[in-house]
Structures are given as C-alpha cells and as structure tokens.
Amino acid sequence: MAFFQMTSLVMKWIFRKPVTSRYPFEPRVPLAGSRGKLVFTDGNCVYCTACAKKCPANALIVSRDKKTMEIDRLRCISCGYCVDVCPKKSFSLGEAHSSPVTTKSSELQIHKSGNEETGAPKAAEGNSTSAPK
Amino acid sequence: MARTIIPFGPQHPVLPEPVHLDLVVEDEKVVEARPSIGFIHRGLEKLAEKKDYVEFVYVAERICGICSFIHGQSYCQAIETIMNVTVPPRALYLRTVWGELSRIHSHLLWLGLLADAMGFESLFMHSWRVRERVLNIIEATTGGRVIFGSCKIGGVRRDIDPAMITHIQSEMKTIEKEMREITTVFMNDRSVKSRLCGVGVLTKQEAYELGCVGPMLRASGVAQDMRKLGYAAYKDIPVEPITRTEGDSYARCAVRSEELFQSVDIIRQALERIPDGEIAVKVTGNPNGETIMRTEQPRGEVAYCVKATGSKNLQRFRVRTPTFANLPAMLKVLQGCDLADVPVLVLTIDPCISCTER
Ligand code: SF4
Ligand code: SF4
Numbered sequence: 001m002a003f004f005q006m007t008s009l010v011m012k013w014i015f016r017k018p019v020t021s022r023y024p025f026e027p028r029v030p031l032a033g034s035r036g037k038l039v040f041t042d043g044n045c046v047y048c049t050a051c052a053k054k055c056p057a058n059a060l061i062v063s064r065d066k067k068t069m070e071i072d073r074l075r076c077i078s079c080g081y082c083v084d085v086c087p088k089k090s091f092s093l094g095e096a097h098s099s100p101v102t103t104k105s106s107e108l109q110i111h112k113s114g115n116e117e118t119g120a121p122k123a124a125e126g127n128s129t130s131a132p133k
Numbered sequence: 134m135a136r137t138i139i140p141f142g143p144q145h146p147v148l149p150e151p152v153h154l155d156l157v158v159e160d161e162k163v164v165e166a167r168p169s170i171g172f173i174h175r176g177l178e179k180l181a182e183k184k185d186y187v188e189f190v191y192v193a194e195r196i197c198g199i200c201s202f203i204h205g206q207s208y209c210q211a212i213e214t215i216m217n218v219t220v221p222p223r224a225l226y227l228r229t230v231w232g233e234l235s236r237i238h239s240h241l242l243w244l245g246l247l248a249d250a251m252g253f254e255s256l257f258m259h260s261w262r263v264r265e266r267v268l269n270i271i272e273a274t275t276g277g278r279v280i281f282g283s284c285k286i287g288g289v290r291r292d293i294d295p296a297m298i299t300h301i302q303s304e305m306k307t308i309e310k311e312m313r314e315i316t317t318v319f320m321n322d323r324s325v326k327s328r329l330c331g332v333g334v335l336t337k338q339e340a341y342e343l344g345c346v347g348p349m350l351r352a353s354g355v356a357q358d359m360r361k362l363g364y365a366a367y368k369d370i371p372v373e374p375i376t377r378t379e380g381d382s383y384a385r386c387a388v389r390s391e392e393l394f395q396s397v398d399i400i401r402q403a404l405e406r407i408p409d410g411e412i413a414v415k416v417t418g419n420p421n422g423e424t425i426m427r428t429e430q431p432r433g434e435v436a437y438c439v440k441a442t443g444s445k446n447l448q449r450f451r452v453r454t455p456t457f458a459n460l461p462a463m464l465k466v467l468q469g470c471d472l473a474d475v476p477v478l479v480l481t482i483d484p485c486i487s488c489t490e491r
Contacts, residue, residue: 006318010255019262031269033291035276056188079191079282080290093276 030095035078037098040069044088051082051091073098136164139472143172147250147476150486154479158472166467166475168460174490181450186212186420186441189450190285196452197488198279199242200430202228202235204452204488205284210364211426211439212286216418221411222366224288229366229403230301231271231281231289233396238267239431240389240396241312243483244319247386250476251328256318263311270301288413298404309397316390329383333466333478336380343462346455347433348388349482353380359429370402382481389483419445430455432483454488 021028030036047067052060059075060082062068076098083091137158143151151172157165180192193208194201206228213220245260268278274293275283283290293301319325335345340353350357351374358374360367375391377384420441427436433455440449459482466478 005314006256006322009259009314009318013259019265031273033273033276035282054185054188056184056191077191077280078277080276081188081191084290 030097032095034095035080035093036096037073037094038071038076038078038082039092039094040071041090041092042069043090045069045086045090046088048087050085050087054081054085056081073101135159141475141479145476147246148479148484149246150484152479152484152486154467154475156467156472156475161472163467163470163472163475166464168464170460170486170490172490173487177491178450178452181447183446185445186447187286187416189447191282194280194282194284196491197430197454197485199239199485200235200432200435200488201279202231202275202281202284203428203430203435205281206232206365207426207428207435207437208439209284209286210428211424211437212420212441213416214424214426215420215422215439215441216286216416218287218414218416220288221414222408223292223410224412226366226403226407227289227291227293227412228284229370230293230400230407231275231283232365233400233403234267234271235281236396236431237308237393238264238271239483240393241267243389243431243480244315244386247477247480248319248325250480251325253325256315256322256325259315263308263315266304266308266311270304273297274301285413287416288411290413292412298407302401302404305397305401309394312393312397316393319386319390325386326383328474328477329386330381332382332474333470333481334379334381335462335466337378339465340380340462343465344458345433345462346458347430347483348385348392349433349459349462351376352384352388354378357434359427359434362427364428366403369406370399372399382477385481419443420447432456432485433458452488452491454485454491456482456485456489459484460489 047062047064047069049062049064052062056079057075057077059072061070061072078093080093083093139156139158141154141156142148143153153169153172155167155169156163157167177192177196181189184192190205190208194205196204241260241264245257245264248254248256248260271281272278274297275281275291335349335353337354340350341355345353346357354376356374356376358372360372361374372395375388375395377387421443423440425436425438427434435455436453438449438451439447442448463479463482463484467475470478
C-alpha cells in the first residue's frame with residue numbers, strides 16, 4: 001500500500017535525532033580535505049608574482065619591490081591554483097572558511113615579513129601584477 | 134471567455150530559478166506561455182576572450198551550480214581534443230565518479246524540488262537529507278560541495294585514496310537504500326501520482342522534433358544518452374539509457390529516479406575497476422583548432438563549441454545547455470494545461486536558467 005510507504009518513512013525518522021544541526025550554536029566542522037581559507041606563509045615567499053599572474057579571480061596583488069602580498073578575501077574563490085603554481089609552497093588551503101565581513105574595506109590583508117596586519121585597502125603600486133577592481 | 138495574462142516569475146515561490154513566463158489563460162486553462170529569459174546573463178562566453186584557457190576551467194565550472202563538474206569536464210575534454218592530450222585512465226575514471234556523483238545530487242535536488250512544488254514538504258526534506266550524504270562525499274574528495282574545482286586540462290587535480298574508495302563504497306550502500314525508500318514513495322504514492330500522471334504529455338515524435346534532451350527525451354521513449362559516446366570511462370562501463378514511453382510528468386520523474394540507481398551502479402563499477410597510475414599529464418603550449426564536445430549532464434546533453442587560434446585566450450566559446458534545448462518542449466506542454474499544474478510542468482524539464490543564460 002502506497003500510503004503506508006510514506007508513513008513508514010515518517011515513522012522511522014520521527015523518533016530519531018534530527019539530521020539538521022542547530023547551526024549557530026553548533027558550527028559546522030568542515031570535512032577533512034575541504035577547500036577553505038587560503039593561508040599564506042610569508043617566510044618562504046620570494047615575491048616572484050607567479051601566483052598573482054595565475055590567479056583566476058585576480059585576488060592577489062604582489063609587489064616585488066615592497067615585498068608585500070595582498071589577498072583580497074572577497075575575490076578569492078579558494079580554487080587552490082596559487083597553491084599549485086607557487087614554487088616555494090608559500091600557500092596552502094585551510095579547511096575552515098573565511099569569516100564573513102561586513103565592510104569591503106577590510107578585505108585586503110597586507111602581509112609583511114613576520115607579521116600580518118589587517119588594514120585599509122592599499123592601491124596597487126609599481127610592480128604589482130594584477131589590477132584591483 | 135476573455136483572456137487574461139498572468140505573469141509567472143521571475144521570482145516565484147516554487148521556482149528556484151529566475152525565468153519569467155507570461156501565461157495567457159482562459160478560465161483556469163493556459164492557452165499560451167510566452168517566456169522571457171535573460172535575467173541572469175553574466176557574459177561568461179565573452180570572458181573566454183579575457184581569461185587564459187587554463188584558468189577558464191574555473192569559469193566553465195561556474196556556468197551552472199549543479200552540473201558544475203560536468204561543465205568543467207566538457208570544457209577540459211574539448212581543449213584536450215584540440216591539443217591531442219591523452220588523459221591518464223585513472224583521471225578518466227575519477228572524472229566519471231565525480232560526474233555520476235553530481236548526477237545523483239542533481240536528481241535528488243530535483244526530486245526534492247518537485248515534491249516541494251506539489252506541496253509534499255516532508256518528501257522534499259527526505260530527498261535533500263539523502264543528498265547531503267552525496268554532498269559530503271563530494272566535499273571530502275574534491276574540497277568543494279558545489280563547485281568541485283577538481284578537473285583540469287590534462288587530468289584531475291585530486292586523487293581518491295583507497296581508504297576513501299572504501300568509504301564511498303560503503304556510503305553508496307546506505308545512499309542506495311535510502312534512495313530506494315524515497316523513490317518508492319515518488320513512484321507509488323497516491324498524492325504524487327495524482328499530481329503527475331497524465332500531466333504534460335509529450336509524444337515521442339514531439340519530443341524528438343522539439344529537440345528535447347536528457348530525461349525529458351528519454352521519458353518520451355527516445356533512447357538517447359551522450360554517455361553512449363564513450364567519453365571518460367564510459368567506454369569501459371556501458372550505459373543503457375533508461376526510457377519510459379508515457380511521456381508525462383510521472384515518466385520524467387520515473388526516469389530520473391531510475392537514473393539515480395544507474396549512477397550508483399556506475400560509481401560502484403568505476404571504483405572497483407579504477408586503474409592505478411598518474412592522475413594528470415602536463416599540458417604545454419596553446420590550443421589551436423576548433424571542436425565540438427557533447428556530454429551528458431543530469432539535465433541532458435550539453436554541447437560545447439571551442440575555437441582557439443594558438444594564443445592563450447580562446448577566440449570563441451559557445452555552450453548549448455540542456456535547458457535551452459528543453460524550453461520549446463516546456464512551452465508545448467504548458468499549452469492547454471491547468472494553471473495549477475504550471476509549477477510542476479516548469480519543474481519537470483529540470484530548468485537551470487543560470488546555465489541557459491550564462
Ligand atoms: S608564487 Fe609563491 S613565491 Fe611567488 S610570489 Fe606567489 S606566494 Fe610568493
Ligand atoms: S585560491 Fe584561487 S582565487 Fe584564491 S588567491 Fe589562490 S588562485 Fe586566487
């Protein structure tokens with residue numbers, strides 16, 4: 001009987017724990033191998049600009065003179081292409097996703113040797129290879 | 134009876150996609166449907182002239198959020214044909230596995246939306262519950278849930294290790310069992326049947342002449358499936374198109390339900406027979422030539438036309454997506470239907486407007 005097929009499906013699940021999670025209270029843990037936020041380790045980087053040339057979303061601005069790397073988090077699509085092309089293995093993809101932002105101004109992160117600053121966007125200068133929007 | 138025009142969409146509770154229809158109705162009967170599309174044109178074809186042909190894989194994947202992998206795969210296959218690249222067999226098998234996983238998740242999504250369109254909310258939730266398992270496999274193997282990003286020219290970007298293969302095989306058993314429970318309801322439940330049986334009948338002749346593709350065509354009795362061309366691993370894993378003869382909405386639902394199990398079977402065979410070896414070959418140089426690539430997406434046949442002239446940007450890139458091919462048939466079945474059946478009929482072609490408009 002067709003009617004009882006749906007009923008049995010419903011009865012089977014009605015006494016179980018819901019499969020949905022209580023999201024804001026229980027944040028979702030990304031699975032191992034998930035492509036999340038791009039992580040930059042600037043110790044190895046030689047500022048060769050290979051990553052910025054290849055990035056399909058133009059999310060990277062590398063300045064060879066100033067030795068800076070700017071990652072536009074709102075542009076990055078976490079494709080991992082820069083991870084593949086970097087000769088120094090300076091990039092890796094973390095599993096967790098970038099946190100949401102409310103303003104566009106904090107999207108550019110400027111990395112300098114040894115410390116990371118988050119600040120106002122900087123205009124592309126001199127030797128940078130990809131134009132900001 | 135005077136005719137009235139009722140606008141339907143682009144924002145409508147049952148429509149996941151922005152298509153606009155002007156429904157000319159007489160009483161409760163639709164006499165004509167006039168579509169207008171173009172709400173989400175993004176100019177992706179033009180972008181091929183700006184992006185490097187290797188980077189363009191990422192754009193091709195974003196043509197559609199549901200068939201994303203097969204779009205990327207078709208694009209890579211087209212470039213590989215132009216450049217005479219031989220893809221390693223392991224990569225071909227991996228592409229097949231991901232392609233079929235995306236078919237399962239697309240069909241489960243569609244079944245859920247169909248249930249939602251006819252107001253069967255609990256069935257909708259159950260379909261998407263099973264789909265979540267498939268998405269988790271996809272996330273664990275490719276890193277993305279919707280945009281896989283795992284296909285590249287010359288092969289694939291990630292391998293599936295033996296432990297993962299075992300995990301997928303065991304998950305497939307659970308998924309198959311759970312899908313069986315759901316599709317039984319779709320196939321036998323009285324309320325589902327009363328919304329689908331005999332609604333929007335398209336004869337074999339009409340379906341063929343209107344140029345339908347995919348499940349829409351197969352539900353009318355034409356055994357056409359691009360996987361029979363033998364791309365990727367389908368040359369080793371034969372695929373028999375699933376057909377029905379009724380040509381109504383119920384038949385389309387039945388074809389998609391059966392294709393779920395066919396896909397599970399293909400994944401199982403592919404994982405058992407997957408050869409060892411490289412997953413990608415290095416591709417150098419620029420493409421020069423022109424080709425047409427046809428592949429089978431969850432929604433039907435997609436045709437890619439790629440023209441390259443030896444520079445790193447393509448000269449012309451064109452996609453004929455399955456929904457575009459199915460739109461004339463949708464307008465045909467809408468003629469003479471009840472106004473209340475419009476949501477179901479629009480859904481039975483599995484419309485993907487974002488890829489139609491690119
Ligand atoms: S490719 Fe690597 S080494 Fe070169 S600039 Fe980018 S991160 Fe630095
Ligand atoms: S992950 Fe992709 S989009 Fe993000 S910076 Fe790297 S290459 Fe660009």
